[in-house]
Amino acid sequence: MTFDYALxxxxxxxxxxxxxxxxxxxxxxxxxRILFSLxxxxxxxxxxxxxxxxxxxxxFLLALIILHRFQGPYNxxxxxxxxxxxxxxxxxxxxxxxxxxxxxxxxxxxxxxLSYLISGWVKVVNPDWRxxxxxxxxxxxxxxxxxxxxxxxADSPRLLFVMxxxxxxxxxxxxxxxxxxESLVVALVIATCFHFANACIFxxxxxxxxxxxxxxSILWLQQRVFTSA
Amino acid sequence: xLNTLKLLLPxxxxxxRFFDFIAPxxxxxxxxxxxxxxxxxxxxxxxxxxxxxxxxxxxxxMVWNPVWNESLFMVSCAERIIEQPTQHSEDEILKRIRxxxxxxxxxxxxxxxxxxxTVQRVEKELVEEFVFQSRLEPIVR
Numbered sequence: 332m333t334f335d336y337a338l339x340x341x342x343x344x345x346x347x348x349x350x351x352x353x354x355x356x357x358x359x360x361x362x363x364r365i366l367f368s369l370x371x372x373x374x375x376x377x378x379x380x381x382x383x384x385x386x387x388x389x390x391f392l393l394a395l396i397i398l399h400r401f402q403g404p405y406n407x408x409x410x411x412x413x414x415x416x417x418x419x420x421x422x423x424x425x426x427x428x429x430x431x432x433x434x435x436x437x438x439x440x441x442x443x444x445l446s447y448l449i450s451g452w453v454k455v456v457n458p459d460w461r462x463x464x465x466x467x468x469x470x471x472x473x474x475x476x477x478x479x480x481x482x483x484x485a486d487s488p489r490l491l492f493v494m495x496x497x498x499x500x501x502x503x504x505x506x507x508x509x510x511x512x513e514s515l516v517v518a519l520v521i522a523t524c525f526h527f528a529n530a531c532i533f534x535x536x537x538x539x540x541x542x543x544x545x546x547x548s549i550l551w552l553q554q555r556v557f558t559s560a
Numbered sequence: 561x562l563n564t565l566k567l568l569l570p571x572x573x574x575x576x577r578f579f580d581f582i583a584p585x586x587x588x589x590x591x592x593x594x595x596x597x598x599x600x601x602x603x604x605x606x607x608x609x610x611x612x613x614x615x616x617x618x619x620x621x622m623v624w625n626p627v628w629n630e631s632l633f634m635v636s637c638a639e640r641i642i643e644q645p646t647q648h649s650e651d652e653i654l655k656r657i658r659x660x661x662x663x664x665x666x667x668x669x670x671x672x673x674x675x676x677x678t679v680q681r682v683e684k685e686l687v688e689e690f691v692f693q694s695r696l697e698p699i700v701r
Binding site for chain 1: 574579610621624631640649
């Protein structure tokens with residue numbers, strides 16, 4: 332995957348994620364409606380590649396206003412990832428040389444790998460995660476399960492033990508997939524299924540779309556580092 | 561400006577510590593009152609989750625999930641209040657509860673108030689703890 336193609340694909344996928352997020356605010360309060368209508372317009376302009384670099388810069392300024400409006404991300408980790416993608420795209424466009432453009436886009440790929448590796452690490456060092464107890468707590472009393480019937484999973488400790496270890500092992504082993512394009516593609520398909528399950532069970536749909544938007548960066552970096560070597 | 565940059569920093573250098581430990585989970589409950597002196601007794605859980613969601617409904621929420629995402633934002637506000645109460649978080653929760661309530665539910669009520677209750681596991685038991693009560697907010701019609 333070429334740098335230009337990966338960058339363009341990221342722009343389109345990020346715009347799609349931003350449009351989905353922003354439409355949800357159109358029935359909200361006036362000030363939210365204005366901010367997110369503007370975001371939809373800018374995202375559409377980015378999809379059609381209309382002065383992309385400047386549109387991304389405007390999206391970044393708007394993101395700062397939205398961050399200030401909600402005194403933090405509206406939707407936690409998903410919005411933070413959106414900001415990270417946006418900042419890396421912005422830097423990749425405005426960096427003075429191709430070398431620094433690649434560094435900026437490569438930083439997004441690096442953070443994507445860390446997003447899995449660190450989440451796996453912080454879980455595996457916690458005895459509650461290793462025993463399956465933590466995931467049981469998530470189902471039993473956390474805010475996330477989208478329906479009461481899903482809380483019933485808390486009564487299946489063996490299943491949750493297997494699920495906990497599946498998640499931890501996948502997250503910890505994710506960096507190893509970088510050694511070949513094929514293994515990376517398989518890992519990204521598994522990761523997509525993981526985010527899809529999280530979206531269905533915990534209502535974290537924003538994570539699904541914005542994480543996918545970062546995938547071209549890792550596909551590009553993998554080929555840049557391992558195929559060029 | 562400095563505050564906004566401070567808010568931006570965790571996005572540029574993320575910690576990625578998702579679900580590293582399962583923290584006490586806040587629940588938002590609200591009460592409607594006729595006067596400032598009334599003591600709220602009937603606390604109502606804000607947006608109780610549905611008993612069941614079909615797979616088709618879950619699929620639909622992949623692209624259209626405004627109520628749930630707003631609820632997650634309100635939980636973030638609740639967590640911020642528990643950590644360090646701020647006017648902004650209290651305002652956001654009060655405003656969104658008020659926006660949700662239909663006119664017929666408000667009746668002759670004059671004020672709205674919410675409280676935060678956390679749920680956590682202590683040993684094998686689930687324990688609820690009352691942690692915060694908001695100011696009284698006049699209901700503007």
